[in-house]
Amino acid sequence: MEQYVIKGGIPLVGEVEIGGAKNAALAILSAAIMTDETVTIDNLPNVRDINVLLDAIREIGAQVQRVDAHTVKINGSFIRDFNVDNEFIRKIRASYYLIGAMLGKYKKAEVALPGGCNIGSRPIDLHMKGFRALGATVDIEHGMLIASAERLKGTHIYLDKVSVGATINIMMAASMAEGKTIIENAAKEPHVVDVANFLNSMGANIRGAGTDVIRIVGVEKLHKTEYSVIPDQIEAGTFMFAAAATKGDIMLKNVIPKHLEATTAKLLEIGCEVEEFDDAVRVVASKPLHHTQVTTLPYPGFPTDMQPQMAVVLGIATGTSTVTESIFENRFKYVDELTRMGANIKVESNIAIINGVDRYTGARVNAPDLRAGAALVIAGLAAEGITVVDDIYYIERGYEDFEHKLSSLGALIEKVSTEKEIKKFTLKVS
Numbered sequence: 001m002e003q004y005v006i007k008g009g010i011p012l013v014g015e016v017e018i019g020g021a022k023n024a025a026l027a028i029l030s031a032a033i034m035t036d037e038t039v040t041i042d043n044l045p046n047v048r049d050i051n052v053l054l055d056a057i058r059e060i061g062a063q064v065q066r067v068d069a070h071t072v073k074i075n076g077s078f079i080r081d082f083n084v085d086n087e088f089i090r091k092i093r094a095s096y097y098l099i100g101a102m103l104g105k106y107k108k109a110e111v112a113l114p115g116g117c118n119i120g121s122r123p124i125d126l127h128m129k130g131f132r133a134l135g136a137t138v139d140i141e142h143g144m145l146i147a148s149a150e151r152l153k154g155t156h157i158y159l160d161k162v163s164v165g166a167t168i169n170i171m172m173a174a175s176m177a178e179g180k181t182i183i184e185n186a187a188k189e190p191h192v193v194d195v196a197n198f199l200n201s202m203g204a205n206i207r208g209a210g211t212d213v214i215r216i217v218g219v220e221k222l223h224k225t226e227y228s229v230i231p232d233q234i235e236a237g238t239f240m241f242a243a244a245a246t247k248g249d250i251m252l253k254n255v256i257p258k259h260l261e262a263t264t265a266k267l268l269e270i271g272c273e274v275e276e277f278d279d280a281v282r283v284v285a286s287k288p289l290h291h292t293q294v295t296t297l298p299y300p301g302f303p304t305d306m307q308p309q310m311a312v313v314l315g316i317a318t319g320t321s322t323v324t325e326s327i328f329e330n331r332f333k334y335v336d337e338l339t340r341m342g343a344n345i346k347v348e349s350n351i352a353i354i355n356g357v358d359r360y361t362g363a364r365v366n367a368p369d370l371r372a373g374a375a376l377v378i379a380g381l382a383a384e385g386i387t388v389v390d391d392i393y394y395i396e397r398g399y400e401d402f403e404h405k406l407s408s409l410g411a412l413i414e415k416v417s418t419e420k421e422i423k424k425f426t427l428k429v430s
């Protein structure tokens with residue numbers, strides 16, 4: 001088991017390059033098997049969830065050629081197996097995108113029911129409702145979701161809840177259905193738009209992605225394309241909050257500032273300066289930070305994936321803040337860990353009431369999930385003394401080279417795997 005060991009208290013200063021969006025890339029890689037021609041995808045983040053998905057795509061028979069760490073060529077013409085199951089794929093949520101992709105192309109799919117970060121109950125009823133509305137039979141048997149159809153027929157689908165995954169999955173299957181599909185109350189996240197753009201570049205006919213009504217006219221075949229994944233707004237936001245927590249000055253390169261608006265608005269509110277450029281954002285935290293209120297909401301609201309990072313910053317801002325989590329019910333598991341670092345946070349139902357403290361003090365903490373893990377690293381970077389973050393497996397699911405990017409900004413952080421290495425680091429930095 002690996003850990004991050006951090007000596008906190010150093011303002012992060014410098015430039016950092018943001019990678020491709022993990023959650024867009026997971027859907028795009030799945031959609032890439034929907035043509036028999038070769039698709040080239042670049043700006044992929046080189047992170048664990050992406051590599052697990054690529055292995056699964058390879059296992060069902062597709063050709064996957066890694067051109068470099070961030071570029072892959074996929075050819076789906078050799079797929080003969082419609083059953084996706086291995087011990088790793090069961091751990092990633094995005095395996096469900098292979099259902100929409102295979103159902104659209106082959107009219108059948110069997111995929112192990114998704115795992116993913118433990119942030120609350122994560123049903124897939126809306127995905128199933130969408131596939132059924134398109135004419136598929138969908139069942140869950142022995143831990144597998146099994147979907148099949150003679151033919152898929154375009155239809156009108158209303159999503160009872162805004163769901164990124166269901167919107168994308170239905171969009172993929174409907175791209176190769178007969179006739180027109182309308183998805184109402186669709187998710188508007190940047191990665192929904194990115195997947196639609198990708199599918200359109202393969203010859204799909206999708207209009208309205210980025211609004212709450214998406215219209216899709218099915219096509220018989222999709223063709224080859226070359227596509228670059230959008231920058232990761234959550235990785236970017238994480239570094240923006242790291243700048244705030246450490247009183248730093250970070251220039252983030254390769255971002256789309258529009259996608260960061262909710263994060264930017266909250267940073268301005270608490271007293272940071274944020275400067276926007278065409279494809280860069282600079283965050284400067286030179287003044288004391290103050291409290292605010294935040295509620296997570298579907299895009300363009302404040303993202304649930306930024307909630308723990310924001311809470312860590314509010315934990316050392318003056319006054320009382322509240323953070324309301326409205327998307328996932330179990331996304332405050334990091335609070336106990338943060339309390340061990342000196343935070344004063346009380347959780348009541350889905351609201352965290354945060355009384356700002358002067359500083360965090362380093363402690364040994366566990367990363368409970370991907371974003372909360374990143375948030376605890378931010379707390380460690382801001383804290384006095386040494387912090388050890390255990391279970392960084394979670395963080396590596398979604399952050400590429402996290403420790404190196406942070407080191408390049410002046411952070412004292414190392415990835416270690418033994419107690420001896422922790423001691424060595426502690427001696428070196430003290």
Ligand code: EPZ
Pocket residue numbers: 023024026093094117119121122123124125126127128161162163164165166187304305326327328370371398
């Ligand atoms: C995606 O999960 C992301 N994962 C999550 O990122 C992210 O937190 C989430 O969207 C919200 O933005 C991937 O893209 C792989 P949802 P997803 O369907 O698609 C309910 C990260 O840290 N719902 O938009 O699973 C659900 O319970 C991860 O990178 C149903 O009720 O999220 C939730 O309350 C963690 N039935 C809400 O909708 C369904 O069938 C939104 O979930 C589907 C969802």
